[in-house]
Amino acid sequence: MRPGLIERYRDHLPFGPQDTLVTLLEGGTPLLRAPMLSERVGAEVCLKLEGANPTGSFKDRGMTCAVSAAVREGAEAVICASTGNTAASAAAYAARAGLRCAVLVPDGKIAMGKLAQTLMHGGRVIALQGNFDKALQMVRELADTHPIALVNSVNEFRIEGQKTAAFEVIEDLDGAPDVLCIPVGNAGNITAYWRGFTEMGTAPRMFGFQAEGAAPLVLGHPVEHPETVASAIRIGKPARGDQALQAVRESGGAIRAVSDAEILDAYRFMAVKEGMFFEPASAAAVAGLLKYGHDGAKRVVCVMTGRGIKDQQTAMEHHAGSIIPCEPDMDALVEAVLG
Numbered sequence: 001m002r003p004g005l006i007e008r009y010r011d012h013l014p015f016g017p018q019d020t021l022v023t024l025l026e027g028g029t030p031l032l033r034a035p036m037l038s039e040r041v042g043a044e045v046c047l048k049l050e051g052a053n054p055t056g057s058f059k060d061r062g063m064t065c066a067v068s069a070a071v072r073e074g075a076e077a078v079i080c081a082s083t084g085n086t087a088a089s090a091a092a093y094a095a096r097a098g099l100r101c102a103v104l105v106p107d108g109k110i111a112m113g114k115l116a117q118t119l120m121h122g123g124r125v126i127a128l129q130g131n132f133d134k135a136l137q138m139v140r141e142l143a144d145t146h147p148i149a150l151v152n153s154v155n156e157f158r159i160e161g162q163k164t165a166a167f168e169v170i171e172d173l174d175g176a177p178d179v180l181c182i183p184v185g186n187a188g189n190i191t192a193y194w195r196g197f198t199e200m201g202t203a204p205r206m207f208g209f210q211a212e213g214a215a216p217l218v219l220g221h222p223v224e225h226p227e228t229v230a231s232a233i234r235i236g237k238p239a240r241g242d243q244a245l246q247a248v249r250e251s252g253g254a255i256r257a258v259s260d261a262e263i264l265d266a267y268r269f270m271a272v273k274e275g276m277f278f279e280p281a282s283a284a285a286v287a288g289l290l291k292y293g294h295d296g297a298k299r300v301v302c303v304m305t306g307r308g309i310k311d312q313q314t315a316m317e318h319h320a321g322s323i324i325p326c327e328p329d330m331d332a333l334v335e336a337v338l339g
């Protein structure tokens, strides 16, 4: 059996042979060529398919480490603030480990699939009358004063686990790409990729993309009321913002903004032309690449952070397909199919 990512990269991760590992066999996700996107961009573009992780997002890479560490420390419960995917992942790994899990989510602001996942795994969902940034501030305070493990990406183990995605990209390409495009919310993942690349002695240029309505790292100040269709990156005060800026500075990249319209165009393009359905936040990486260009790169990797089926509502509002009603009658069917 293929091992989970801690076993696979044990030499690079803070776990020893005696540690009990909580794994759902995350990691080892495909790197898929994107021919239509490559043609539009004028460079070879590959997609790191992080939706292939057990709960459908890259958060599982960090969660296997964060929850394994929580078990090692004797925690009985884990907690996080979440725009959805961290909640789903935390609830799944907590269930696997026999820990209780509570998640604080902005009320009414997370995609239905992610909420369903969290509830199915037995997570306690607390719907906060406030945004993600407020939720994170509150769970940090709670975890400081109670014996509950905080599993947001402010937890170092999360970054350690997530850096393994960079290792895999290097293995699959036989070296780093010239450019990495990645959506940025709380800025944990861009921090993790940069750590992974530098630990392997590589330095691709890092381009992070935020939604225009939630672009604190582009504006240079926090956003009080972040707004975007891409709920996973609807964050106004990224906890690892400074590290994200350091990553782009050191690598010769940038953090840039894309509009919701550009995100939705990329979202549909990937589904219709590449046959791959990603969630809107993931499409922000592609939107950024399409908007700003490959910047001289030959090889580009876009990090496709999560699966499209998690957010059915956005899909039903913005899809390219059609539903045609049909009477149970052959002429009507012919007309419906061919007309």
Ligand SMILES: *Cc1c(COP(=O)(O)O)cnc(C)c1O
Binding pocket: 057, 059, 085, 086, 153, 183, 184, 185, 186, 187, 188, 189, 190, 232, 233, 279, 281, 282, 305, 306, 307
């Ligand atoms: C969490 C998440 C992001 C943002 O990652 P950060 O580490 O918060 O920057 C992007 N896309 C998806 C699908 C996510 O779940």
